[in-house]
Amino acid sequence: MIETTEKTMTVTLSIDGQEVTVAKGQTILEAAQQAGITIPTLCHLKELSPDGSCRMCTVEVEGGRKGGLVTACTAHAQEQMVIHTQSEKVRNARRFILDLLLSNHQLDCFTCSANGDCRLQDYCLEYGVGATSFTGKRQLPNQKDTSNPFFDYDPEKCVMCRRCARVCQMRQGRDVIRTANRGFDTKMLPCGGGNWSASLCESCGNCVSVCPTGALSTKGHQSYRKWQTEKVLTTCPHCGTGCQFYFIVKDGKIVDVEPADGPANQNLLCVKGKFASYKFVTSGERLKQPLIKRNGQFEEATWEEALDAVVEGFSRLKEAYGGDSLAGFSCSRSTNEDNYVFQKMVRTAFQTNNVDNCARVCHSASVHGLAMTLGSGAMTNPIADITGDVDVILLVGSNPTEAHPVIGAKIRQAVQRGTKLIVVDPRKIDLAHQATLHLQIKAGTNVAFANGLMHVIIEEGLADMDFIAQRTEGFAALRQVVADYPPAKVAAICGIAEADLVAAARLYAKADKAPIIYCLGVTEHSSGTEGVMSMSNLALLVGKLGRSGCGVNPLRGQNNVQGACDMGCSPFDFPGYQKVADPATIEKFSRAWQTRLNPAIGLTSTQVLPAASRGEIKGLYIFGEDPAVTDPDLSHVRHALTSLEFLVVQDLFLTETAKYADVVLPGISFAEKDGTFTNTERRIQRVRQAVAPVGSGWEDFRVFCQVATRMGYPMAYQGPQEIMEEIASVVPTFAGVTYERLENIAGLQWPCRSLKDPGTAIMHVGEFARGKGLFQALHYHAAKELPDADYPYLLSTGRMLYQYNTGAMTKKTAGINQLAPDSYIELNREDAQKMGISDGSRVRVSSRRGTIETRAVVGDKVLPGASFMTFHFEDGNANELTNAVFDDIAIIPEYKVCAVAIEPLP
The missing domain is CATH 3.30.70.20 (Alpha-Beta Plaits)
Known part of the structure; x- marks a missing residue:
């Protein structure tokens, strides 16, 4: 028998005659489970500490006190213990417990769900207890x-x-x-x-x-x-x-x-x-057949008719105006495999790099900003790592309890365990109530805020100078810039207390483990990429990169927006972020795809629509996106869509965008296909077909293959597994990814460079993807449109818990619509009182771009002079108001700041 020592930290015991060795501190229940021995439980949850309230896990300990009966979920395994899990004494105890439970239980098993x-x-069946x-x-x-x-x-x-x-x-x-x-x-x-x-x-x-x-x-x-x-x-x-x-x-x-x-x-x-x-x-609203618009009306068509129309439309425009007159928007909710084939179709058959995905309007600033400073534009650490054993969480411009609810729940768990939470957000979000500090900064001041933190960290000697010297470059320029951002100046810019700024800097810098978690409150600005690089600067300054419980972690918005970027749905990048501007990349993919590719960098989605309005983009293929709802300044989006000579939309429903299309193709949902998604922590996970497609729907990638083939570029795959094999052959960071390996529920985190590579949980360990981390010296610039006399209120936009994105999926669930039925605008009670607006009353909201009517929600979530709306609802879409001005680097819109006027409706 193995003796317990400080070195081994194990104990050996006997359970039902079987010798079991477990780690010291494990319970009898855990020891039994390790040995494959089942002990009944009602109250036990493996994720939580033992409760011991139901007593069903009672077992007998030979020689134990009080008859030797203990609850296995609370009693710890001890050296040389002898446990019986099915003795008559144990079974009688369990029968008594069941008898007591039935004394207060309705016995209607046949009708019980x-x-x-x-x-x-x-x-009760196992122990023969049929009644109390x-x-x-x-x-x-x-x-x-x-x-x-x-x-x-x-x-x-x-x-x-x-x-x-x-x-x-x-x-x-x-x-x-x-x-x-x-x-x-x-x-x-x-x-x-x-x-x-x-x-x-x-x-x-x-x-x-x-x-x-x-x-x-x-x-x-x-x-x-x-x-x-x-x-x-x-x-x-x-x-x-x-x-x-x-x-x-x-x-x-x-x-x-x-x-x-x-x-x-x-x-x-x-x-x-x-x-x-x-x-x-x-849903009865699902598209089941292709539609072709004839004389302004949609008519059902066969797939042959629809594909002929698609190919004829795009081929005609390509011949007349060249491939760069065409463009494609890919789908961040569809699979990696669909996205890979879509961008390949655009690049080979259309012969253009005008392909993009919805990351352009949410996290393109992260892709560009982190790639420039760290070498990879993705989350650096796993979710469990940044919400587990950490001392401080710096949460900036992110509302995870509504936008990423399970991550939000994990942050709440961390706070319960003693983690200090710093919330930096213009709204009093739910997590602000549990935060050690809530810095309610003015929207659009992230760069100034980060510079202020860094000023304090440097001045107080809290920077990690060894890390800076060994693993970074550009520090001298950064130091010079942030010297111009003392706490008093930054507090005035951001509208916060100087003491809170200093306290936040000290908390973050002094913590051993402190991740930065951010979201669209950092990215969706005309300075979005600079905001992202400021987050990177901050982590580099204190050496909190390349190790557990730290990092810079953008929470990606949609289920596969990370994957759509990984798969090359970008005008700048081929799959795996291999650059269009690099001639070697063009040559590599030309050989792999056996065609001559266009070497010109394409247009972003936010450039394609204005180009369509100018008549420069003639044809557009939109897969699973709805810019007529999601993009800023919707009147201009509608003008762009009507300016196109040919528009194809492939989607599950007849969306607002699809109503402008010449041809509508029915897509199939994630529940009707096989494939993979890549989540926010770079984890590639399987999607498995659960039901047959509705109507005559085809797998989306097969539609793209048909279009490409009919346009002169032969393309065909047996299924998504074959597509992933091709991805692995051309994307070095996916070289070790196979469907066989993805059968493990843990999936694989890229980079995964070989079949023996377990994947990469934490990025930039030892060395950054670009070699050395790059500090970017950045000055604060105000948002492009601020309140004035005509439009005196600042409007910011975001998500809420119950609806998702455009609501195309969530609004098909009646309970969701019961909880979140209509649009609203959050107002501060001081402003509402001045305007004579009460909670729940109707108001008119106007910007320089449009006007909507909605319902007022009055409280203290937003500061005086500020307001907040979502874009989930048709009856008052904030994107009628938002400003289509863009970041200079990522070309991302400034959803988070625009000026509006608000007035009560009679």
């Missing part, structure tokens, strides 16, 4: 709460395991659910004791996912039983977090979703992933 998927039912021996008082009947739009709660089926409360408090970080009342009246209730719909519940559904009985059940669960279904593991189609979940499929139709233990989410989901990731798949 959890029938066949209920731990209480399973254990207790009589008398019990939980009152008919107390079911059905007020939540997605799930129901029935206290008669609750076993008080407290899983729901613990996952809400310690994993979701909301603490909405509490144990209420006493005795047989005890039940799990939202705080305040009201119903679910009146509570602060976010409807994430994580409580439902962990419920071991039918007490909490999705409304859809009534339509199926577990034995009627199959599970398909896939990746969420919403934000860039990359949550893994299982589709529950019955008779070829998706009926539910269960979280999976993926590396990014670890069995957590948000409301969109849990409840709004599949209803759109079978």
